[in-house]
Amino acid sequence: MPVAVRTLLVVLGDQLAPDHPGLQGLDPTQDHLWMAEVAEESRHALSHIARTALFLSAMRHFARERRDDGFSVHYRHLGERPEQTLNDALRADLEHLQPQNVRVLQPGEHRVLRQLQSACADQAIPLEVLDDPHFLVPLDAFRKWAKGRRQLRMEYFYRKQRTALGVLMNGDEPAGGQWNFDADNRGHFGRDGPGLLPPPLSFPPDALTRECLDDIARHLPDLPGQADGFDWPVTAQQAQQALDDFIQHRLPAFGTYQDAMWTDQPWLYHARLSTALNLHLIHPRTVIDAAEQAWRDGHAPLAAVEGFIRQILGWREYVRGLYFHFGEAWHEWNALEAEQPLPALYWDADTSMQCLHQTVGQTLQLGYAHHIQRLMVTGLFAQLLGVRPAAIHAWYLGIYVDAVEWVELPNVVGMSQYADDGRMASKPYVATGRYIQRMSNYCAHCPFDPAEALGDKACPFTTLYWDFLDRHRDRFARHPRTALQWKHVEKMDPDRLQAIRDRAGELRKTLAQGDRI
Structure with missing residues (x-):
């Protein structure tokens, strides 16, 4: 007998905030969550083992936490059923659950949205696509900024957002009297190299992550890369710890050496927060505020803090706006007529x-x-x-x-x-x-x-x-x-x-x- 479901919230693997906006107004007695691990998401662009493990582990941790909150979570594990696409997996469960409506945050990929729309249309179930407040600049606001501009340059977008959100500002003026300290952030290591580096906080796999790695080895044995050293944050609590560690130990030198490279040194002074940000384990405003406070407390120089914040409030928000502004045309562009195959x-x-x-x-x-x-x-x-x-x-x-x-x-x-x-x-x-x-x-x-x-x-x-x-x-x-x-x-x-x-x-x-x- 079908389960009586009012709203089915689809939670995608890069939308794992504990305060997921789609949860607002949901009643655990009649509204359910739906999540799925499908092989296509690791094969349509052949995924690194660690990338797939990160998504799956973070998803399973999120599902466990929401069940602890009292929600029913319909969760499809990798290899559980023969369906290989997100479309097929959702369509099969919609036939069983027959919710009155389906809700999802704006996906970060056009292909994914099309699959969700197709599955819901096949069952004649309304799909509600919510704006994603995890980002600081709503898509409508980006479109208004872009309208009528001949060139959409990041620097002007960044200055507008700094002003609008009051980030690194002294009244109406940018902190330090200039918007951009990029010229101060191009240092390189001398002949002796970076010396003793503060290692980033590590998050070795727990039991749930180890289960993910075992499932990947069983069901996706052809994925490239290695996962022996997997140590990424997979929960919101770990993401906050990673931020605190970066602010304390690496932010002060980040600016000077953000463009530097060195043999056998993958991390240097970098934050390792992009995974947590892109999976919504931590909010960008939390990260920005922590960095700005480090400068105001005298812990980190302004050039380092501005360079770091520019990557988040500038590049990250700007790039998302461009992705949706130009739509799927991005896939077709090849202005320089480049036709070489990718080297082995x-x-x-x-x-x-x-x-x-x-x-x-x-x-x-x-x-x-x-x-x-x-x-x-x-x-x-x-x-x-x-x-x-x-x-x-x-x-x-x-x-x-x-x-x-x-x-x-x-x-x-x-x-x-x-x-x-x-x-x-x-x-x-x-x-x-x-x-x-x-x-x-x-x-x-x-x-x-x-x-x-x-x-x-x-x-x-x-x-x-x-x-x-x-x-x-x-x-x-x-x-x-x-x-x-x-x-x-x-x-x-x-x-x-x-x-x-x-x-x-x-x-x-x-x-x-x-x-x-």
């Missing part, structure tokens, strides 16, 4: 290029790399090589533990690959291997010379950089922010430029064949 080294880290060997190897081990490793190592190489945006997007979406499409897709297609034709970034972020040499010690252990574009020791980044400038000369040579870079190409000896073209073509052919560089 992105799946095995088998390369002599130490920056990629380190960054991809770390990523496969942990499901993590910080923002400069993503933008200026894995992302930069894909852009210079000319990898199809859809291919590098799928890799980022599946391989990083904090990846949800609303944040990952614009960052990759726009910021990293410039495939959006400048809708997000005013210019492509391209550089030779010298940038990596300046910001890390990777090149000290590499057989390639970042200063060389030709010869046996030529750095592939540097060769491909000059080839990129040559291939896209017509597009960028007169761009106000890139003209100086392209002038160097115009001054280059034609024979040398042709040799660079030839070498770049050899690199592309080698990597497309799956061979090692």
Whole structure:
């Protein structure tokens, strides 16, 4: 006999706030929760084991806590039934439960919303999609800000939100007399490296997480990566502890070294809070307020705090707004006509290029790399090589533990690959291997010379950089922010430029064949 259900609240794996807005007004005696682990969510973009484990563990902890609160939670475990898609799983349970209506927060991926809409439509059950107050800028507010603007630049969006929300403000003026301290936050470690680093707080797997890892090994044995060192926060309590640890031990030096990289040092002074934020285990305002208070208490310098807050109140909110503003067009954009396949080294880290060997190897081990490793190592190489945006997007979406499409897709297609034709970034972020040499010690252990574009020791980044400038000369040579870079190409000896073209073509052919560089 069907269960009498009034409202069925669908709780997605990245919407796990203890005070989930969809719970407001629900009556545990007649309103139920629904959650599902489905294999498709780990396979439509092949997911890192640690990413899948993080989502499943956080979901199971959330479900247990809501049951303790008195709610009935209809929970589908991985492998429990043969249905493989979210659509199929929800449709099957709607046939049984027959709720009067279904409620869900705005999903962070268009594909997911379509599946929910389809399942509810098949059963003629109304679907209510709620705004997500976990974010500080409602989508309607972003649309109003964007309306009529020729360019949607993050810096202007960020300043507006600082003012509107009173973050790092002294009256009507920004704290410290300037909006942006980015120039103070580009430090790199000296020859001796970062020295003794404060290790981030670790959260080893509990019994529930270990069950998740066992289920993944049984039902999804083909996932890439490792989970031996899994230690991410999976509850709201752990997320708060992770925030407290970062504020106390790493925030003061975060600003100076946020762009730095170092061999065998994945964490450095980074927060490791993006997973907790993106799964809604902690609210962004909680994080922002804690950082600002650290500055006001004299615990952390303003440049570090502003740089950290800009990533959350600036980039995070801005990127979400862009994702929904442009909709599914993000998937189609390929402004630079990049068509190379993703090299095999992105799946095995088998390369002599130490920056990629380190960054991809770390990523496969942990499901993590910080923002400069993503933008200026894995992302930069894909852009210079000319990898199809859809291919590098799928890799980022599946391989990083904090990846949800609303944040990952614009960052990759726009910021990293410039495939959006400048809708997000005013210019492509391209550089030779010298940038990596300046910001890390990777090149000290590499057989390639970042200063060389030709010869046996030529750095592939540097060769491909000059080839990129040559291939896209017509597009960028007169761009106000890139003209100086392209002038160097115009001054280059034609024979040398042709040799660079030839070498770049050899690199592309080698990597497309799956061979090692």
